[in-house]
Amino acid sequence: MTTATLTCNHCQFNTLCLPGHLGHNDVELFQRHLQRTPVFHKGDNLYKTGELFSGIYVVVSGTVKAFKLDASGQKQIIDFYHAGEVIGLDSISSDTYKTTAVALDTCVLCKLPFAHFDELSINIPEVARLLLNLMSSQLNNTSIVHLNLNQKTAQQKLAYFLIELDSRLKNRVTSANSFILAMTRTDIGNYLGLTIETVSRFINKLQKDNLIKITGKQVEIIDLNGLKQLVEQ
């Protein structure tokens, strides 16, 4: 894992990423602490559960999934991450990573090593506040996920998953209501607490009901409001 010279001001994602909330001069300082990592390929681990915590990552392009294993070795996917999103915030308080993070396709990432954190937060007090806000909104997001999965039917869960994905990809990767699922049906099922067969059947049903159009991994949202209505029933 080598370091590459990096200028946030020229990065296409600078408004989405951490520096997007900093002043121009602070960005200059900030980017000295950032490392552009080498490309991760499909299946590569960013880090594994229990590995020494060395910093957080920002997705520049590609998709990452993070999962935990329970005591009996069963996998539970915690989240999927896309361009502009920050990975590893749940491990800051520990000296080891709390999940395993895997690239689902070809991924470019920036890493903020946390050895520099104390120095950084003295130089740029706003960075601490920035991270605080970021983590706070991630906490709120996990509650929203809980709200939308815990007492819902399979169809509602799937509809919510697609809405959520669409909303997270918009203004980041694509602006159209059309995107590619980087994850398998098995991954979707695992995340939502459904079997692969149920995922398959209800994706199909959403298509029959003219809410989406799906061809393999290519999804097009036909009727976003229809999907939202489904979830809100």
Add this chain to the structure above:
Amino acid sequence: MTTATLTCNHCQFNTLCLPGHLGHNDVELFQRHLQRTPVFHKGDNLYKTGELFSGIYVVVSGTVKAFKLDASGQKQIIDFYHAGEVIGLDSISSDTYKTTAVALDTCVLCKLPFAHFDELSINIPEVARLLLNLMSSQLNNTSIVHLNLNQKTAQQKLAYFLIELDSRLKNRVTSANSFILAMTRTDIGNYLGLTIETVSRFINKLQKDNLIKITGKQVEIIDLNGLKQLVEQ
């Protein structure tokens, strides 16, 4: 909501609470920003969703639940909070509270108003790092909850709920494997994504299987390892 003079160093919860991680001198500074709130009674709101965000709370004694409402007005309980635990971290990044927080019994709380936050984090840089750690471990906890609820049976969910509650109450409220459920069966069901009937049936089953002893709201954990084994199947 009036302020009361407060000395963290004399508080019985000072090792559990935020100041527990600060040096003695920092605590002196820190407690000037803290307010001991008046007592909240059963059913009282600490704050409501959408209300202006004014700060975070620490539970000194009692139990608080936080919930969200979905678009159709259905409630989803996000978490229960006990002595030493911090409430409202999911609202820091916003100017309004993201959940509604309600006292389940008589509650004493301390409030850290966030108007003072910037001043505070300049005087005590460790406070920012402390909050960062706190939020990070809360993020990790929500993942653990997801892991233990998403693909589990009703019995496993309930077993996990009791284990989790026991672990959070230990070294805080009580050291025995015995405690009182401040929440109703309806609340438990809502949190776990089960109906009240299912909660009732499986609490009963856990008792029949000699894993717990339950009389109304009084719970005694008889076989903690047995409960853990159930969850880990």
Add this chain to the structure above:
DNA sequence: CGTAAAATTGATTGGGATCAATGCGTGTGG
């Protein structure tokens, strides 16, 4: 191509929801 993983589709089963009735406990007013 050829093989394996991923996904679809159908038949059947089962766990927890729903419907329904009763029991318990606590607070209120006569």
Add this chain to the structure above:
DNA sequence: CCACACGCATTGATCCCAATCAATTTTACG
């Protein structure tokens, strides 16, 4: 102090949604 009421909890009977089991089909990739 008791009677009543209302919310909360328990218990039983039935139903239904999604899991499971099983058999292909499709896709990805060396």
